[in-house]
Amino acid sequence: MPRIDAHLHVFAKASSEFPRETNEIYPADREEPVEKLMIEMEAHQIDQAVLVQIGGTCIAHHTYLLHCLKTYSDRFLGIGLIPADTPDPEAHMDELTDGTGIIGFRLSSIGGPKDPFAQVDIREFKTYRIWRHAAEKDYVLWLYPRAIDAHLIAYLVDAFPQVRVVLNHLGICPGKGKFSWDAKGRPHIETPSYNPAFHTTYRLSRYENVAVHLSGQYAFSSEAFPYRDLAGWHRSLLTSYGSKRLMWATDFPWILEDPGYGVLTNVFKELLPNLSEDEYGDIMGGTAKRFLRFPERGNN
Amino acid sequence: MMIRPTEAQHKQWEEEGYLVFENAIEGDELRRLQKAFDYWAEKCKPEWIERLEAGEATATFYDIPNVLEKDEVFVDIVDCPSYYGSLMAFTDDDLIFLAPQVRMVPPWPLSYTGWHPDVARTNPLHIKVQIYVNDVEPGCGEFAFVPGSHKPNVGPYSRPKWQESMPGHKTLPGKAGTAIMFNTYGWHTAMDNHSDTPRKSIILIYEKRTPGRVDAKRFASIAHYCTTPQRRKLFSLEEE
Numbered sequence: 001m002p003r004i005d006a007h008l009h010v011f012a013k014a015s016s017e018f019p020r021e022t023n024e025i026y027p028a029d030r031e032e033p034v035e036k037l038m039i040e041m042e043a044h045q046i047d048q049a050v051l052v053q054i055g056g057t058c059i060a061h062h063t064y065l066l067h068c069l070k071t072y073s074d075r076f077l078g079i080g081l082i083p084a085d086t087p088d089p090e091a092h093m094d095e096l097t098d099g100t101g102i103i104g105f106r107l108s109s110i111g112g113p114k115d116p117f118a119q120v121d122i123r124e125f126k127t128y129r130i131w132r133h134a135a136e137k138d139y140v141l142w143l144y145p146r147a148i149d150a151h152l153i154a155y156l157v158d159a160f161p162q163v164r165v166v167l168n169h170l171g172i173c174p175g176k177g178k179f180s181w182d183a184k185g186r187p188h189i190e191t192p193s194y195n196p197a198f199h200t201t202y203r204l205s206r207y208e209n210v211a212v213h214l215s216g217q218y219a220f221s222s223e224a225f226p227y228r229d230l231a232g233w234h235r236s237l238l239t240s241y242g243s244k245r246l247m248w249a250t251d252f253p254w255i256l257e258d259p260g261y262g263v264l265t266n267v268f269k270e271l272l273p274n275l276s277e278d279e280y281g282d283i284m285g286g287t288a289k290r291f292l293r294f295p296e297r298g299n300n
Numbered sequence: 301m302m303i304r305p306t307e308a309q310h311k312q313w314e315e316e317g318y319l320v321f322e323n324a325i326e327g328d329e330l331r332r333l334q335k336a337f338d339y340w341a342e343k344c345k346p347e348w349i350e351r352l353e354a355g356e357a358t359a360t361f362y363d364i365p366n367v368l369e370k371d372e373v374f375v376d377i378v379d380c381p382s383y384y385g386s387l388m389a390f391t392d393d394d395l396i397f398l399a400p401q402v403r404m405v406p407p408w409p410l411s412y413t414g415w416h417p418d419v420a421r422t423n424p425l426h427i428k429v430q431i432y433v434n435d436v437e438p439g440c441g442e443f444a445f446v447p448g449s450h451k452p453n454v455g456p457y458s459r460p461k462w463q464e465s466m467p468g469h470k471t472l473p474g475k476a477g478t479a480i481m482f483n484t485y486g487w488h489t490a491m492d493n494h495s496d497t498p499r500k501s502i503i504l505i506y507e508k509r510t511p512g513r514v515d516a517k518r519f520a521s522i523a524h525y526c527t528t529p530q531r532r533k534l535f536s537l538e539e540e
Contacts, residue, residue, distance in 0.1 A: 115349060116359040116406040117498060148352060151359030151408065158409040175355020192356055199358035203410045206461050 003265075004285035004294060005041065005049040007079075007142075007168060007213050007249035010034045011064060018064040020055030025185055032253040034068040034076075040252070040261040047285065048294050050077050050249070052106060052142065057081040062096055069101030074298040078102040079142045082130060084109075090133045097139065103292060104140025104164070105130065110149040110156070122155050135160040140292065144168040147175040150200040157207045164209055164291060166247070169216030170233060171201030186254040191220040195233060205240035211291050212241055214283060215249035217267065218259065225259035226270030234271045243279035247288045302385040313390060317450030317483040320472060324382035324479035325431065329373075334476065336371040337433045337500060340364045341404050360412040364402040368522045374400060375525045378504055379534055383429055383479050391425060391508040397534050398514065401503040405441055411492045412441075415459045415466050418484035421452060425508040426484045432474050433500035441493035442473040443480050443501075450486035457487050464491070 012018040014028035022028045034051070041049065053065050062080055069078045080096045082089050082105050096102045111126025113119075122128055134141050141163055143153060150173040157165055178190040204210050214234060221227035237246060250264045268275060268283060275283070288294060309319055325333060344364050351357035367374045378397050387395050405412050419426045436442045446469045448454055460466050471491055472480050482488060493499060507513065514536035519526070526532045 114353065116352075116408070117345075117404075119496065146353075147355035148359075154409045173355065176353045178355055190355075196352075196355060196358040199360040199412060203360070203412070203414070206410060 001281040002047040002285045002289055002294065002297070003045055004247070004288040005046050005250050005252070006166075006247035006288040006292070007050055007052055007215050008037065008252035009052055009054040010037055010068060010253070011055050014055075018067070019060050020064065021061065022055075025181055026055065034072065037252055038072075038075075040256075044262045044265045046265065047297055048075050048077075048289075050079060050288070050292065052079040053081045057083040059092065059095060062102075065102070066096075066100050073101055074295050076101065077292055077294060079140070080105050082107070084126075089130050093130070093133055093137070093139060097137070104134065104142055104166075106142040106144065106168075108144050108146065110145050110152040112149070112152040112155070114148045116151050120152075120155055122159055125152065125156070127156075131156050131160050131163060134163045138162070138164075140164045140166060142166050142168060145173050147173045147196065149173065150197065153200070154204060154207075157204060157210055161207065161209055165207075165211070166291070167201055167204070167210065167212045169213055169251070170197070170220065170230070170237065171204075171212045172197045172216075172220055173200070184258050186258070187216075187219045189216075189219045193229070198233075198236070202236060202240050205245070208245075210241075211245040211247060211287060212237055213247050213249045214268070215247075215251050217271075218251075218255060225263060226267060228270070231271045234268075238272060238275075238279075243275070243282035244287055245291070246283045247291070248284050301381045302388065303381055305386040305389050309386060310389070313386070313481075313483075316447035317486040318445045318447065318472075319383075319386060319481045320474065321382045321386075321479040321481065322474065323477050325377060325380060325477040329376075330477045332373050333377065333431075333502075334433055336373045337364075337402065337502070340367065340370050340402070341500070345404075359406075360408060361403055361405045364404075366521075367400055367402045368519070368525075372525055374402065374502075375522055377431065377502065379531060380479070383481055386481060387427060387429070387506055390427065391506070394509040395534060396507055396509045396514055396536050397519075398505040398507055401505070403499075403501055403503060405490065405493070405499040405501070407441075407493045407496050407498060409492075411463050411490050413490055415446075415457070415463070415469075415487050415489045417449070417457075417487050421485050423485075423507075424510050424513075427506045428482055428484050429504040429506070430480045430482070431502040431504070432476055432478045433502060434497070435475050436473050436478075436499055436501070437495070438471060438473045439491065439493070440473070440495045440497055441490050441499035442471050444469050444471040444489050444491050445480075445482055446470070446487040448486075450483040463489055 013031045014020050078101050080102045174189045180188050182188040217227040223229050348362040519535040
């Protein structure tokens with residue numbers, strides 16, 4: 001069974017060769033290259049990974065991601081981004097997936113009514129065309145929506161059962177104003193101890209086309225590794241989704257300093273100590289291989 | 301006034317773990333309840349949406365907070381004669397009220413909750429009364445229960461992926477004013493709501509008294525509504 005890190009980010013220094021957006025956390029001269037990731041993967045017996053675009057949504061901003069996927073085609077699959085204001089999301093999606101290794105797209109909003117009592121017509125959702133096109137082209141949708149959008153996912157998953165959906169980072173949907181960067185340069189999401197996702201993410205387990213990342217613990221926990229305050233939520237996800245729809249991920253590079261890549265490869269020994277060998281194998285890579293259709297490793 | 305359960309109701313309670321009281325609340329009392337429910341549900345909705353956006357509340361339902369203080373009708377239904385006598389009978393006349401959940405549930409492709417019991421059998425007898433504030437037709441988020449699942453040495457039960465896959469379950473749609481009393485050791489849920497009508501209901505939570513279970517301060521703010529010894533005891537305003 002391969003071991004697969006199902007969600008992380010790499011980026012090069014901003015340049016004309018690899019243009020990208022910059023900010024305080026990833027300024028132009030910062031780089032977290034794929035080769036640095038591969039050293040960590042090699043050291044901790046991780047075979048493959050999903051590279052998730054960061055640093056901009058336009059086609060040009062994806063240049064480094066495409067470069068990595070082309071250079072190491074049997075090791076990585078990619079997830080792209082879609083500009084919120086693009087008039088032609090279908091063309092953008094097709095261009096980025098045309099034999100490149102990008103298998104789907106990450107969405108941070110759904111774009112429907114925020115009042116759960118409002119009449120729902122999914123054709124009026126801002127992301128409807130993206131979902132429809134993903135259904136037509138078998139693209140994966142990678143979801144990290146805001147709390148206000150959490151209830152809308154069910155309508156789309158229900159309407160498009162053929163779309164493979166991966167809920168990022170424990171299926172938690174950050175609340176407005178609850179995101180910040182911590183002193184170690186990591187995303188931090190202020191999350192109440194009573195997790196509202198219990199009522200949305202948990203219920204979505206009915207749909208076989210939905211999987212969940214067990215990742216991002218550092219961002220939600222109020223404790224240091226091994227983030228024991230999240231153990232109950234991990235158990236709930238295991239009970240509802242089962243190991244065949246859960247995927248381990250590190251969220252590299254944010255975790256390099258704390259808790260460290262290698263430490264995270266052992267997070268389930270702490271949070272889910274009663275996993276069977278098969279369940280452990282599923283979560284550490286089996287699910288990602290099957291659900292995302294990872295290629296067999298070659299020699300490149 | 302207290303209407304004690306019939307022999308048939310006693311038998312059903314023991315064997316199946318639930319009772320249905322049709323028209324438990326009716327006429328002017330029902331209209332009074334519906335008016336107060338709708339008023340406060342609307343009034344409290346903006347704050348819920350704000351909390352929802354902030355990631356502090358779920359989108360799948362909301363409860364009107366501190367509802368007993370908002371309108372006396374919510375206190376009056378706690379010892380409504382239609383079912384109060386049964387509650388007393390099943391707890392050996394030693395009943396305490398724990399909390400109300402005055403709940404708005406929007407339509408959603410999924411039920412807002414899965415099959416579950418509420419408490420372990422080590423807990424003192426724990427009873428809920430669910431009151432429909434609007435008509436709840438079949439397929440509109442109606443309450444459902446597995447008759448007999450409250451008994452020891454039955455099961456084991458597990459949560460099925462689809463609500464309707466629960467073996468032996470009974471769905472309980474009903475008209476506004478219907479009250480469903482159930483032993484919460486038993487497995488229960490809300491079915492999927494395939495309509496575009498929200499489910500409006502009130503869940504009243506009771507328990508057989510154990511000393512110190514409810515602090516006398518919990519319901520102090522509604523003490524002025526509790527002028528009889530029976531009601532003061534029900535709301536734990538005074539220990540015997």
